[in-house]
Amino acid sequence: MIDVVLDRAYFVVAFLLLGIGAHMLIGDRNLVKKVIGMNVFQTGIFLFLIASAYVAGASAPLLTEPGPYVSPLPHVLILTAIVVGVSLTAVALGLIVRIYGEYGTLRADLVGEVDGGE
Template identity: 65%
Template sequence: MMEALAAKDYYIASFLLIGIGTYVMIAAGNLVKKVIGMNIFQTGIFLFFIASAYVEGGTPPLLTSETPHVSPVPHVLILTAIVVGVALTAVALGMIVRIYDDYGTLDERTLKEVRSSD
């Protein structure tokens, strides 16, 4: 039983990262912590897709070999997702700076109170 779980460590790690990221996004009141939670969640998704694309004994997709081939599509999608994730983080942090300049706080509850009184 333990050998089967040891072979799937990457799945356990990815679901653990997804769970931690989701918890931080829901539980944190600070907007910067929510962005950090979102990045942890994204890392779990990236790990899951890369781990699921693994082929035992796989080789690059060349026509000269008869061994099982590894599809490059998941890897390319994850590289694109990393770039989108970095851009999303930059935009989110830029918006957080603007929110702090306008309201003087990053706490979600305080922002709701300030917005409701305006």
């Protein structure tokens, strides 16, 4: 059992990150922490895909290196996904700055109360 988990340590960590991220995203009342949760959640997915590309004993995918190679495609995909993630974080933080300016708080429940009282 332990061996099975250790062999797949990267995947275990990836899914722990998914769980932690989802919990923060949904459960936390602080808007900035929600965005951090979103980042952790995405990082879990990135790690999952990168770990899937690993081949035991393989070298980097360069023509000068001897085969077998690790798969380069997931790295390229995740590079794109990281760019998307950074843009999302930027938009989210921009919105949070505006929300803080309007409501003077970062707590989702208080923002909801102000909106409901209008």
